[in-house]
Amino acid sequence: VEIKDGTTDARAVVDAAGELSVVQRGETGIIAGAVTVGAAEVLLAVGVATLANRRILRVYNNSAAIIYVGPTGVLTTSGYPILPNGSEVFYGAVNLYGIAAGAGNNVRVVESA
Numbered sequence: 001v002e003i004k005d006g007t008t009d010a011r012a013v014v015d016a017a018g019e020l021s022v023v024q025r026g027e028t029g030i031i032a033g034a035v036t037v038g039a040a041e042v043l044l045a046v047g048v049a050t051l052a053n054r055r056i057l058r059v060y061n062n063s064a065a066i067i068y069v070g071p072t073g074v075l076t077t078s079g080y081p082i083l084p085n086g087s088e089v090f091y092g093a094v095n096l097y098g099i100a101a102g103a104g105n106n107v108r109v110v111e112s113a
Helices: none
Strands: 002-004 010-014 020-022 030-037 056-061 067-070 080-082 087-091 097-100 105-112
Touching: 030 097, 080 087
Parallel strands: none
Antiparallel strands: 002 010, 010 020, 030 105, 056 087, 056 105, 067 080, 067 097
């Protein structure tokens, strides 16, 4: 039995002895860029959408202000804080948004698939 992820490569295989083998593939794509975070929420992605099949999102707060991240609708009172010069790694393909108390905050984003 093979379990595939939509590619021609098997991700998990159960052999004749009933043993499961899981294949972890390396990153297939990576993009990096800057996002300006202000008083209105903004998608933390390089461009207008997230990288297809994204597995990892790295966020670095390159500003002097605290930024807050979370799902759409995030607020400075409800988001997860990332301190100035702080960074976080998020796993999965969910959309993550950022907001801050003021305008013009530089955030660096690296997306990996």
